[in-house]
Amino acid sequence: xxxxxxxxxxxxxxxGYRRTMNGIRNSTLPILIVLVFIVAxxxxxxxxxxxTVRAILLATSITGIMAAGMTALTLSGNLFxxxxxxxxxxxxxxxLRTANATGSIFLGALxxxxxxxxxxxxxxxxxxxxxxxxxxTLGAGAVIYGSTAMITGGEVVAAGSRDAGRFATFAVAGIPxxxxxxxxxxxxxxxxxxxxxxxxxxxxxxxxKDTARNSGISFMATTIWAxxxxxxxxxxxxxxxxxxxxxxxADNFPEITMNVVAAVLIGGTAVTGGDGSPIKxxxxxxxxxxxxQIMVLAGVEQGMRYFVLGVVVVxxxxxxxxxxxxxxx
Amino acid sequence: xxxxxxxxxxxALQLVVLAIVIVSMYALYPEFRVEASVERLIPLGVIAAGxxxxxxxxxxxxxIASMAALAGALTVVLAGNGLIVALLIAIAACTLLGMLQGxxxxxxxxxxxxxxxxTLVLIRGLTWLVCGGLAISIDxxxxxxxxxxxxxxxxxxxxxxxxxxxxxxxxLSRTRWGRELYALGSARPEAxxxxxxxxxxxxxxxxxxxxxxxxxxxxxxxxSGSAAPNGLESMLVLGIAAALVGGVSIAGGRGTMVNVLLGxxxxxxxxxxxxxxxxxxxxxxxxxGIFLLAIVLAEYFIARLGxxxxxxxxxxxxxx
Numbered sequence: 001x002x003x004x005x006x007x008x009x010x011x012x013x014x015x016g017y018r019r020t021m022n023g024i025r026n027s028t029l030p031i032l033i034v035l036v037f038i039v040a041x042x043x044x045x046x047x048x049x050x051x052t053v054r055a056i057l058l059a060t061s062i063t064g065i066m067a068a069g070m071t072a073l074t075l076s077g078n079l080f081x082x083x084x085x086x087x088x089x090x091x092x093x094x095x096l097r098t099a100n101a102t103g104s105i106f107l108g109a110l111x112x113x114x115x116x117x118x119x120x121x122x123x124x125x126x127x128x129x130x131x132x133x134x135x136x137t138l139g140a141g142a143v144i145y146g147s148t149a150m151i152t153g154g155e156v157v158a159a160g161s162r163d164a165g166r167f168a169t170f171a172v173a174g175i176p177x178x179x180x181x182x183x184x185x186x187x188x189x190x191x192x193x194x195x196x197x198x199x200x201x202x203x204x205x206x207x208x209k210d211t212a213r214n215s216g217i218s219f220m221a222t223t224i225w226a227x228x229x230x231x232x233x234x235x236x237x238x239x240x241x242x243x244x245x246x247x248x249x250a251d252n253f254p255e256i257t258m259n260v261v262a263a264v265l266i267g268g269t270a271v272t273g274g275d276g277s278p279i280k281x282x283x284x285x286x287x288x289x290x291x292x293q294i295m296v297l298a299g300v301e302q303g304m305r306y307f308v309l310g311v312v313v314v315x316x317x318x319x320x321x322x323x324x325x326x327x328x329x
Numbered sequence: 330x331x332x333x334x335x336x337x338x339x340x341a342l343q344l345v346v347l348a349i350v351i352v353s354m355y356a357l358y359p360e361f362r363v364e365a366s367v368e369r370l371i372p373l374g375v376i377a378a379g380x381x382x383x384x385x386x387x388x389x390x391x392x393i394a395s396m397a398a399l400a401g402a403l404t405v406v407l408a409g410n411g412l413i414v415a416l417l418i419a420i421a422a423c424t425l426l427g428m429l430q431g432x433x434x435x436x437x438x439x440x441x442x443x444x445x446x447x448t449l450v451l452i453r454g455l456t457w458l459v460c461g462g463l464a465i466s467i468d469x470x471x472x473x474x475x476x477x478x479x480x481x482x483x484x485x486x487x488x489x490x491x492x493x494x495x496x497x498x499x500x501l502s503r504t505r506w507g508r509e510l511y512a513l514g515s516a517r518p519e520a521x522x523x524x525x526x527x528x529x530x531x532x533x534x535x536x537x538x539x540x541x542x543x544x545x546x547x548x549x550x551x552x553s554g555s556a557a558p559n560g561l562e563s564m565l566v567l568g569i570a571a572a573l574v575g576g577v578s579i580a581g582g583r584g585t586m587v588n589v590l591l592g593x594x595x596x597x598x599x600x601x602x603x604x605x606x607x608x609x610x611x612x613x614x615x616x617x618g619i620f621l622l623a624i625v626l627a628e629y630f631i632a633r634l635g636x637x638x639x640x641x642x643x644x645x646x647x648x649x
Binding site for chain 1: 391433437438439442443444446447448449450451453454457458460461462558559562565569570573579609611612614616617618619621622626629
């Protein structure tokens with residue numbers, strides 16, 4: 001973004017032009033969300049009710065936590081993971097099983113997050129060798145899915161008591177815990193990627209892998225860190241998701257992977273790495289959750305919802321790409 | 330004679346793996362039949378060929394499984410006009426969509442992974458709309474009988490798949506447009522500087538990819554007489570596994586239709602053998618995933634060893 005092409009005549013103009021383009025790019029999604037809210041509150045009568053807003057926030061929180069985590073991965077130049085669903089399901093199964101066996105939901109949550117971390121460590125190591133992240137996570141997803149189905153025998157794992165759902169129902173001053181977790185995790189992810197040495201390395205590796213490597217930054221270590229940040233998000237999100245449904249089966253939640261990837265992409269984090277922020281991805285998740293909820297309220301069928309989501313993702317990805325290109329000229 | 334030997338050394342790793350897989354299947358499960366296992370998964374072979382073409386051109390088509398599902402849905406919906414006609418219309422429509430996709434990727438200069446993950450969702454949504462949100466089936470149950478004949482030892486299905494692979498193989502290695510895909514995949518800036526048209530290459534690669542996906546999906550639906558809005562999702566991971574296990578390079582520029590055929594044979598023997606032994610579908614997903622990871626790791630370490638060997642040789646030359 002800082003490369004200066006051609007002569008420096010009119011540099012001031014061009015700098016101003018670049019700033020404008022980047023400004024437009026950064027404000028596209030917030031403006032769209034506001035527009036969607038305005039349109040929805042006019043056209044869908046029961047939109048601004050407590051229930052709707054709560055549903056939107058809950059849906060945002062689970063996708064948002066994972067999207068904030070995946071941003072670290074995308075920032076480090078490792079594109080995205082296509083094995084999110086499998087990890088979420090395995091963590092969820094372990095959460096319920098541990099909680100059922102020990103009666104402690106905190107122990108269950110700990111086991112779920114640790115499992116996600118181990119899976120992330122393994123994938124991070126393989127990707128850190130320099131292998132294609134999309135293929136590795138896709139393959140790892142198949143392995144994790146197969147293992148989960150084998151552990152559970154393909155059966156439904158259900159919560160032993162209502163206690164297992166306490167993480168979803170607990171609220172502080174009327175704000176549900178998942179939403180608080182979203183805020184907390186996004187803050188941590190933002191701090192880690194923007195204000196620490198690890199985050200600096202993640203950005204640099206994503207920006208220019210060879211230069212970063214020549215400056216003594218380890219690609220392997222940075223990639224593993226990015227995967228670990230992502231995995232904590234997966235663990236937390238899995239616990240919150242399963243706390244809501246109180247049961248889980250190996251082939252549940254197939255839409256999670258695409259929702260998380262879509263949130264990161266339309267949030268505006270550059271898929272080439274180095275440019276973006278967890279906060280942007282959370283805004284992306286908020287946008288997806290809002291549009292989905294509005295369509296549910298308006299009685300749009302599932303197929304049409306999926307189609308609209310696809311159109312939105314493609315159009316926004318193209319728009320952001322063109323704005324980014326204009327901004328770097 | 331030397332060309333035969335070089336052919337064997339080129340595909341040695343895959344041939345050995347295939348032999349091991351077949352032998353171990355026969356050892357574990359004596360009633361196992363190779364032909365039957367390969368027959369069942371033929372659409373996968375065509376889909377893997379499509380993925381291989383985009384990989385050779387240095388790109389990636391994540392939307393191929395959705396494209397297959399769309400073609401399947403279209404085939405079932407249009408089956409009233411005759412199954413073959415419906416199949417052809419579905420394939421033509423999907424090919425056009427794929428060419429449009431390639432054109433958009435080239436014109437926008439966008440990363441194909443990003444673009445096709447968007448179209449993955451979009452085309453899946455289209456499939457939901459075409460199906461009307463439900464699993465659909467052909468009313469005329471005898472319509473798919475034409476696929477169950479047998480000529481010599483080949484079924485119409487395997488003849489179609491073989492013809493497609495041979496045609497693609499000839500196209501890639503013997504025609505100018507095909508060779509341009511290799512050039513774009515292995516050294517893109519140099520290829521473009523030398524005058525290879527980038528946009529045409531992308532339109533061709535993604536057109537072929539979509540067409541292969543459509544053939545795979547359309548044939549699956551024509552054979553079973555049904556289509557589901559969320560069907561064929563596992564074709565993406567299986568197709569990538571088949572192409573990569575066969576030895577097509579994900580870095581671009583390397584791989585042939587022989588690689589695809591070998592990879593397809595390995596994956597299909599493996600999953601059909603496991604299914605025959607009574608293992609559930611998730612076991613074959615598990616094994617396929619392990620195979621996929623193992624093969625990319627093996628390829629990585631072989632490349633590292635080769636690099637190391639080259640460096641040692643250069644050092645020796647320099648010292649001499």
